[in-house]
Amino acid sequence: MELKKVLEENINALSNIGNDPTGGLTRLLYSDSWLEAQKYVQKQLEQDGLTTSYDEVGNLFGSVTGAKYPEETIMTGSHIDTVVNGGTLDGQYGVISSYLAVRYLLEKYGKPLRSLEVISMAEEEGSRFPTAFWGSKNFVQLAQRSDVEDIADSEEIKFVDEMRRHGFDFRDENEPLRKDIRSFVEIHIEQGSVLENENLQIGVVNSIAGQRRYTITLKGEANHAGTTPMNYRKDAVYGFSKISSKMIDRAYEIGDPLVATFGKVEPKPNTVNVVAGEVSFTLDCRHTDSEALKAFGTEFEEEVNRVVKELGLEADIDLWMDEAPTPMDELVVSKIKDAAEEEEVSYKVMHSGAGHDSQVIAPFYPTAMLFVPSIGGISHSPAENTDLDDLVVGVKVLARTLFNLAYKE
Amino acid sequence: MELKKVLEENINALSNIGNDPTGGLTRLLYSDSWLEAQKYVQKQLEQDGLTTSYDEVGNLFGSVTGAKYPEETIMTGSHIDTVVNGGTLDGQYGVISSYLAVRYLLEKYGKPLRSLEVISMAEEEGSRFPTAFWGSKNFVQLAQRSDVEDIADSEEIKFVDEMRRHGFDFRDENEPLRKDIRSFVEIHIEQGSVLENENLQIGVVNSIAGQRRYTITLKGEANHAGTTPMNYRKDAVYGFSKISSKMIDRAYEIGDPLVATFGKVEPKPNTVNVVAGEVSFTLDCRHTDSEALKAFGTEFEEEVNRVVKELGLEADIDLWMDEAPTPMDELVVSKIKDAAEEEEVSYKVMHSGAGHDSQVIAPFYPTAMLFVPSIGGISHSPAENTDLDDLVVGVKVLARTLFNLAYKE
Numbered sequence: 001m002e003l004k005k006v007l008e009e010n011i012n013a014l015s016n017i018g019n020d021p022t023g024g025l026t027r028l029l030y031s032d033s034w035l036e037a038q039k040y041v042q043k044q045l046e047q048d049g050l051t052t053s054y055d056e057v058g059n060l061f062g063s064v065t066g067a068k069y070p071e072e073t074i075m076t077g078s079h080i081d082t083v084v085n086g087g088t089l090d091g092q093y094g095v096i097s098s099y100l101a102v103r104y105l106l107e108k109y110g111k112p113l114r115s116l117e118v119i120s121m122a123e124e125e126g127s128r129f130p131t132a133f134w135g136s137k138n139f140v141q142l143a144q145r146s147d148v149e150d151i152a153d154s155e156e157i158k159f160v161d162e163m164r165r166h167g168f169d170f171r172d173e174n175e176p177l178r179k180d181i182r183s184f185v186e187i188h189i190e191q192g193s194v195l196e197n198e199n200l201q202i203g204v205v206n207s208i209a210g211q212r213r214y215t216i217t218l219k220g221e222a223n224h225a226g227t228t229p230m231n232y233r234k235d236a237v238y239g240f241s242k243i244s245s246k247m248i249d250r251a252y253e254i255g256d257p258l259v260a261t262f263g264k265v266e267p268k269p270n271t272v273n274v275v276a277g278e279v280s281f282t283l284d285c286r287h288t289d290s291e292a293l294k295a296f297g298t299e300f301e302e303e304v305n306r307v308v309k310e311l312g313l314e315a316d317i318d319l320w321m322d323e324a325p326t327p328m329d330e331l332v333v334s335k336i337k338d339a340a341e342e343e344e345v346s347y348k349v350m351h352s353g354a355g356h357d358s359q360v361i362a363p364f365y366p367t368a369m370l371f372v373p374s375i376g377g378i379s380h381s382p383a384e385n386t387d388l389d390d391l392v393v394g395v396k397v398l399a400r401t402l403f404n405l406a407y408k409e
Numbered sequence: 410m411e412l413k414k415v416l417e418e419n420i421n422a423l424s425n426i427g428n429d430p431t432g433g434l435t436r437l438l439y440s441d442s443w444l445e446a447q448k449y450v451q452k453q454l455e456q457d458g459l460t461t462s463y464d465e466v467g468n469l470f471g472s473v474t475g476a477k478y479p480e481e482t483i484m485t486g487s488h489i490d491t492v493v494n495g496g497t498l499d500g501q502y503g504v505i506s507s508y509l510a511v512r513y514l515l516e517k518y519g520k521p522l523r524s525l526e527v528i529s530m531a532e533e534e535g536s537r538f539p540t541a542f543w544g545s546k547n548f549v550q551l552a553q554r555s556d557v558e559d560i561a562d563s564e565e566i567k568f569v570d571e572m573r574r575h576g577f578d579f580r581d582e583n584e585p586l587r588k589d590i591r592s593f594v595e596i597h598i599e600q601g602s603v604l605e606n607e608n609l610q611i612g613v614v615n616s617i618a619g620q621r622r623y624t625i626t627l628k629g630e631a632n633h634a635g636t637t638p639m640n641y642r643k644d645a646v647y648g649f650s651k652i653s654s655k656m657i658d659r660a661y662e663i664g665d666p667l668v669a670t671f672g673k674v675e676p677k678p679n680t681v682n683v684v685a686g687e688v689s690f691t692l693d694c695r696h697t698d699s700e701a702l703k704a705f706g707t708e709f710e711e712e713v714n715r716v717v718k719e720l721g722l723e724a725d726i727d728l729w730m731d732e733a734p735t736p737m738d739e740l741v742v743s744k745i746k747d748a749a750e751e752e753e754v755s756y757k758v759m760h761s762g763a764g765h766d767s768q769v770i771a772p773f774y775p776t777a778m779l780f781v782p783s784i785g786g787i788s789h790s791p792a793e794n795t796d797l798d799d800l801v802v803g804v805k806v807l808a809r810t811l812f813n814l815a816y817k818e
Contacts, residue, residue, distance in 0.1 A: 192636025209635060213681055223786060225670035225693045226618060226762030227601025230661050232786075237671050241654035248647045252639050261634035262646050263681045265674050272622055272672045272691040282681040284634045353635035377632060377641075 001107055003100065004392050010096045011391075014040060015088040024085040024382035028128035028153075030058070030162035037080050041095055041120045048103045050118065056171040057138045057163065062099065063117040064106065066406070070115050073180040074406040075365070076101065076398065077119030078188060079135055079357055083127040087384020089189045093372075093391065095120045097187045101399035105407070112406035114182065124357050129159045136357035140364045141177050145170050177364060183332050183405050184367040186358045187398045189386055193377030194350060201393050202347035203371030204336045208359040209257060209286040209351055210325035212297045216243075216304060217316040222269060222277030234312050236279040237267050242307050244281070247300050251285075257351055258296060260285040288325045288351045297322075326359040329366035332405075336370050339400035345393050370397060410516055412509065413801050419505045420800075423449060424497040433494040433791035437537035437562075439467070439571035446489050450504055450529045457512045459527065465580040466547045466572065471508065472526040473515065475815070479524055482589040483815040484774070485510065485807065486528030487597060488544055488766055492536040496793020498598045502781075502800065504529045506596045510808035514816070521815035523591065533766050538568045545766035549773045550586050554579050586773060592741050592814050593776040595767045596807045598795055602786030603759060610802050611756035612780030613745045617768040618666060618695040618760055619734035621706045625652075625713060626725040631678060631686030643721050645688040646676050651716050653690070656709050660694070666760055667705060669694040697734045697760045706731075735768040738775035741814075745779050748809035754802050779806060 017037045018027030027033045038060045045052045045062030052062045060080075066072060078094025098118045105112065121135030129151050137143035148159045163169060190196075195203050220234030244262045251260035261284045267276035283300060287293035301317055308315045333349070340347040350371070352358075358369045372394040375385045426446045427436030436442045447469050454461045454471030461471045469489075475481060487503025507527045514521065530544030538560050546552035557568045572578060599605075604612050629643030653671045660669035670693045676685035692709060696702035710726055717724045742758070749756040759780070761767075767778045781803040784794045 190636065191633050192638075193641060194636075194638065197641070211635065215681075224600050224763060224788060225672055226620065226668065226695050226764070227599060227603075228668065228762070228786060229601075229603065229665055230657075230668060231665075232602060232606070235657070235670070237653065237674060238657045241650040241657070241671070244646065245650035245654050248639075248644070248650070256638055256640075259635065259637065259639060261644070261682070261684050262650070263634060263676070263683050263685060264679050265646060265676050266679070267672070267674050270673050270675070272624075273670070273693050274672050275670050276672060284682050286635050353637070354633060355635070377637060379633060 001104060003104065003395060004388060007096065007100060007391060007395060008388060010044065010100065011088060011093065014092050014096065018082065020085050022085060025082045025088055026084045026086065027082045029081050029123035029134065030166060034081060035166050038120060041080065041099065044099050045118060048099070048106060050102070054168070055138065056169050057134065058122040058166070058168040059135050059139055060120040061117060063115055064102070064111065066114040066116070067111040068113040071180050072182045073115040073117050074183050074402055075117045075119055075181050076185045076402060077121060078186050079121040079124035081123045081125050081127065083125050083380045085382060086380055087382060089384050089386060090191070090379050091124060093189060094187045097395045097398050100395050101402055104399050105403055109403065109407055113409065114406045115180070116402065116406050121357055128153050133357065133360050136360035138171050140361055141175065142360065181365045183329070184358065184361050184365045185332060185336070185398065185401055186356060186369045187394050188356060188369060188371060189379060189384070190371040190374045191354050191377065191379035192374065195371060195373035196375065196377065198348065199346070200348050201345040201373070201390055202340045202397050204333060204340060204347050204349045205352050205369035205371060206328050206333050206349050207288040207351040208326040208356060209288050209353050210290055210293045210323050211284065211286040211321060211355070212293060212319060213321035214283040214300070215318045215320060216281055216283070218279045218308065219314040220277050220311070223275040225273040225275055228275060233275055235275050236313060237276040239307050239311050239313050240265060240279045240281055243303055246303055247283070250299065254296065258285070258287050258292065259353060260296065286353055290324050293325065323355070326362045328358070328362060328368040332366050332368035335404045336368055336397065336401050339397045339404060343393070343397050343400055345397060370394065370401070410513060412513065412804060413797060416505065416509060416800060416804060417797060419453065419509065420497060420502065423501050423505065427491065429494055431494060434491045434497055435493045435495065436489070436491045438490050438532035438543065439575060443490060444575050447529060450489065450508065453508050454527060457508070457515060463577070464547065465578050466543065467531040467575070467577040468544050468548055469529040470526060472524055473511070473520065475523040476520040477522040480589050481591045482524040482526050483592050483811060484526045484528055484590050485594045485811060486530060487595050488530040488533035490532045490534055490536065492534050492789045494791060495789055496791060498793050498795060499600070499788050500533060502598060503596050506804045506807050510804050510811055513808050514812055518812065518816055522818065523815045524589070525811065525815050530766055537562050542766065542769050545769035547580050549770055550584065551769065590774045592738070593767065593770050593774045594741060594745070594807065594810055595765060595778045596803050597765060597778060597780060598788060598793070599780040599783045600763050600786065600788035601783065604780060604782035605784065605786065607757065608755070609757050610754040610782070610799055611749045611806055613742060613749060613756050613758045614761050614778035614780060615737050615742050615758050616697040616760040617735040617737070617765060618697050618762050619699055619702045619732050620693065620695040620730060620764065621702060621728060622730035623692040623709070624689060624727045624729060625692070626687065626689045627717065628687050628723040629685065629720070632684040634682040634684055637684060642684055644684050645722060646685040648716050648720050648722050649674060649688045649690055652712055655712055659708065663705065667694070667696050667701065668762060669705070695762055699733050702734065732764070735771045737767070737771060737777040741775050741777035744813045745777055745806070745810050748806045748813060752802070752806050752809055754806060779803065779810070
């Protein structure tokens with residue numbers, strides 16, 4: 001198999017399923033293009049003689065039974081859905097790499113000792129319905145019907161109707177967790193520019209950062225910008241500015257791997273000549289250490305309260321996401337490192353600042369990830385890109401990792 | 410005339426012309442309700458035997474000739490238009506007070522020595538078309554056709570078409586400035602809460618603050634909030650926060666009468682998990698001293714450039730409004746003070762933080778203003794309000810001022 005050519009063909013083929021007229025890929029859970037993409041992947045899996053099946057919710061599996069330890073499974077895969085107007089690599093590169101790595105190994109080495117299985121997960125991005133990781137959460141028996149029973153997309157189409165439209169349904173919640181899986185390996189684009197800036201080919205991921213997301217609403221008093229002396233004011237934008245500049249200063253002080261972002265800011269009435277009576281804003285902060293993440297969140301909440309008291313405002317603090325950091329499995333991490341060294345590629349061990357299916361799976365099965373570089377760090381955009389040669393290196397290191405896990409004693 | 414009753418009736422009558430179903434008054438330049446309101450005022454003026462006329466653009470005048478110095482005119486008035494969903498006092502209280510003050514004087518004292526004239530100005534707020542002070546600017550021969558020739562409202566209705574629809578048109582730009590006007594006095598609601606907080610009935614306005622309005626666009630780099638280490642970032646929101654918190658701190662340091670407001674903030678893409686690549690924001694700063702205003706604006710621009718350099722951003726600085734402070738005429742100010750003392754009401758001499766027709770007129774004719782309190786400082790809202798007794802006091806002090814100017818040697 002000429003890997004570079006086949007990889008390019010597969011990426012192009014999948015990139016034609018779910019094209020958005022406004023740009024990029026928009027392939028959302030349970031849409032027609034979503035099913036078409038899963039069917040394409042299924043065909044590729046069957047071409048290699050893998051046994052394919054869907055679970056109840058629409059995760060697709062393709063497996064080859066191990067020759068010596070059939071009850072031990074090495075699994076690899078990623079998610080098949082995209083964000084709206086997304087790129088052609090996030091998720092689908094991982095799915096394609098997984099089956100091409102398996103194809104490569106079967107062609108070169110024949111049957112593995114352990115069972116090898118590819119998973120193309122139904123949904124990860126949360127881009128259609130207000131729920132994310134539907135694929136991986138069902139795979140590890142975490143997802144609840146109640147999470148999705150009443151939700152709908154932005155056009156008010158109900159989740160449950162869409163799921164059933166293609167013949168899928170809720171899983172049996174009595175079904176126990178699979179016991180055969182010995183490791184899970186996921187390859188993904190970095191979605192940052194560390195590898196690019198440091199001129200490295202592979203990121204060996206040892207941890208997925210935890211994250212907290214807050215929405216803060218500061219309430220002051222809307223007033224005439226001309227006639228209200230400064231001492232009479234309760235300026236919510238001033239409150240926001242003090243809080244956010246202080247906390248970003250602190251993030252720089254505290255240093256990597258802490259990141260903190262005030263991404264969304266919405267004053268009311270948001271007019272040039274009116275002192276803002278209200279501001280709603282978000283904080284997204286992440287760290288690989290849960291104590292450090294909690295400490296930063298606590299410091300932030302204290303700063304909000306301090307500023308609010310100083311300026312005579314009121315604050316509503318809503319911590320609506322609080323995900324723990326997820327360390328990867330040391331053994332699987334070391335297998336990826338070994339593979340990178342055996343392939344003689346440059347790499348570094350690093351954490352993932354973005355969330356992935358692997359963080360859902362890691363508490364249940366030994367899991368690790370590998371990254372390929374993102375050009376300009378861009379993702380979630382039609383401009384998302386990676387050199388084809390780097391993509392090929394990724395598949396090779398993944399294949400070598402799977403070889404080490406499935407073909408060696 | 411029972412002033413309180415008549416004042417209330419007139420306010421109620423005008424408040425029924427231009428009611429907005431979504432709340433408050435929306436009586437915009439050259440709309441049908443605008444013409445209806447001018448006609449109502451015209452009827453009131455004619456009821457008192459005043460000679461009424463419109464100029465070409467739609468300013469309404471009502472005059473009584475002086476018995477001894479007919480070639481000297483004392484003028485009083487305000488604007489008849491409102492903002493969208495505005496209150497029932499901003500502008501129209503000044504118009505009503507002007508003709509009721511004249512009515513009161515004519516009834517009590519007969520003909521004045523000097524001519525007395527009421528003006529109901531066509532437009533001041535800039536609330537329909539992207540132009541403001543159309544009434545006063547035409548009155549003092551400042552407005553240019555080119556200011557309005559190509560403009561339209563938000564429904565793409567052209568200014569010029571609307572003006573002509575009611576039979577109005579551009580003034581003759583060769584027409585010279587009137588030479589008969591000896592003073593102009595305008596009464597208005599304070600639109601702030603200084604009078605209310607200090608428990609005073611009248612504000613004697615000695616200056617109208619100058620103002621600068623900026624729109625700044627900071628450009629950084631949009632990035633993934635999770636995968637972009639802090640040192641890689643060009644966070645436009647961080648830039649905004651540093652600049653705005655610093656400059657508001659400085660405004661507090663510098664002190665009254667400086668005011669500074671960052672009222673509008675618009676990050677892009679304005680999403681919780683994306684470092685903002687761009688922020689557009691406004692600064693509105695005002696001062697009664699032009700050097701001080703300029704110094705603050707310069708300091709602000711320097712701070713923008715300093716922060717931009719520090720953070721590796723780019724900035725576009727657009728100073729789109731730069732109006733000089735307008736001192737009021739000392740003599741007219743003293744007449745208003747005398748009147749307040751003669752009426753035995755509590756007052757303070759203060760500046761206006763808001764713009765008014767008087768600032769357009771003051772460079773041409775000796776001008777001053779008086780304020781009545783605003784409850785809660787609220788304006789530009791259906792909640793705009795002043796105690797009726799305070800409104801009555803306003804009319805009386807205005808009348809006494811006009812008496813001092815028009816009835817005494």
